[in-house]
Amino acid sequence: MRETVPSPWNGILPVAGVLSVMAAWQFLLPLAGVPSYIVPTPVEIARIFSRESALLWVNFWPTVYEALAGFMLGNGVAVLLAVIFVYNRYLQAAYFPVILFLNTIPILALAPVIILIFGLGMLPKIIIAAVICFFPTLVNMIRGLESVTHSERELFRVLSASKLETLWKLRLPRAMPFLFASLRISSATAVIGAVVGEWIGSDKGLGAMIIQATFNYQSGRLYAAITLCSCLAIALFAIVVAVEKMVLRYEQR
Numbered sequence: 001m002r003e004t005v006p007s008p009w010n011g012i013l014p015v016a017g018v019l020s021v022m023a024a025w026q027f028l029l030p031l032a033g034v035p036s037y038i039v040p041t042p043v044e045i046a047r048i049f050s051r052e053s054a055l056l057w058v059n060f061w062p063t064v065y066e067a068l069a070g071f072m073l074g075n076g077v078a079v080l081l082a083v084i085f086v087y088n089r090y091l092q093a094a095y096f097p098v099i100l101f102l103n104t105i106p107i108l109a110l111a112p113v114i115i116l117i118f119g120l121g122m123l124p125k126i127i128i129a130a131v132i133c134f135f136p137t138l139v140n141m142i143r144g145l146e147s148v149t150h151s152e153r154e155l156f157r158v159l160s161a162s163k164l165e166t167l168w169k170l171r172l173p174r175a176m177p178f179l180f181a182s183l184r185i186s187s188a189t190a191v192i193g194a195v196v197g198e199w200i201g202s203d204k205g206l207g208a209m210i211i212q213a214t215f216n217y218q219s220g221r222l223y224a225a226i227t228l229c230s231c232l233a234i235a236l237f238a239i240v241v242a243v244e245k246m247v248l249r250y251e252q253r
Contacts, residue, residue: 040220045227048220055209055221060228062205066122066194067232070129075137075186077130079179082141086171087163092142103135107196115201125202129193133186140182144175180244187236191229206232 026041036044049056085092102110111128118124148170156166198207206225213222 037217037219040223044220045223048224052221052224056224056228059204059206059209059225060232062122062202063191063194063198063207063229064232066125066197066205067129067190067236069122069126070193071133071186071190071236073126074130074133074190075183078134078137078182079141082138082145083167085142086145087167099135099138107132107193111196111200115197120201125194125197125205128197129190132189132193132196136185136189137179137182140178141175144178145171147174147178176247180240180247183240183244184237187240188233190236191233195229 022042025039026043029039030036030041040048085096107128110131111124114127114131115124118127145167152170153166156170161169194205195207195210198205199211202208206229209225210222210229213219213225
C-alpha cells in the first residue's frame with residue numbers, strides 16, 4: 001500500500017525542497033567553479049530584478065496577454081470542435097487526420113509560417129500559443145465526451161432528453177476531469193507558445209528579451225526573464241487548479 005504524506009507536511013515539504021535547491025545553487029555552484037556569467041546565483045538574479053524591474057515588467061505583460069489569449073482561444077476552439085466531432089462522425093473521420101498531421105509539424109517550424117501570414121503583431125503570437133494548446137485538449141475532450149456508457153445514453157433516450165440536454169447534463173460532466181487534465185498541461189504550453197512566437201519575430205516580450213540577453217551575453221537578465229516565464233506558467237497552472245476545484249465542488253452539490 002502506498003504511503004501517504006501526513007497533511008501537516010504537505011505545505012512544508014515543497015518549500016523545503018525549493019529552499020534546498022536554491023541553497024545548493026547559491027553556494028555549491030560557485031564552489032564547483034561555475035562562473036557567474038554562465039550561471040548566476042539566485043542573489044545575483046534577485047539584484048537584476050531589483051535593478052531592471054521596469055524593463056522586466058514592460059516585457060512581462062505582452063507575454064501574459066499573448067499566453068492568456070492563446071490559452072483561451074486554443075482550448076475554446078478545441079472544446080467546440082470536440083463536441084462537433086462527437087456528434088458528427090463523418091466530420092471527425094474527414095478532418096481529425098488533417099488535424100493530426102498538422103500537429104506533427106514542430107511548433108518551431110510552424111511559427112515562422114504563422115508570422116509570415118499574420119505579420120509581426122501580437123496576433124501571430126496568440127495563434128502560436130493557441131495552436132500548441134489545441135491538440136491535447138481536443139483529444140482529451142473527445143475521449144471525455146465519449147466516456148459515457150451505453151446504459152447512460154439509453155436512460156437519457158428513454159427520458160426523451162434532447163441532444164443539448166444530453167450534452168449539458170451527461171457528456172460535459174463526464175468530460176470535466178479530462179478537460180482539466182489537458183488545461184493543466186496547456187497552462188504551461190501556452191507560455192511556451194507565446195515565448196516561441198516572440199523568439200521568431202518580436203522586439204518586446206519575455207521571449208524577445210531572452211534572445212537579446214543571450215546574444216549580448218547578459219546572463220543575469222536571461223535568467224531573470226526565464227524566471228518570470230516559469231512564474232507565469234505556475235500562476236496559470238494554479239488558476240486552472242482553483243477553477244477545477246470550484247467546478248467539481250459545484251457538480252457535487
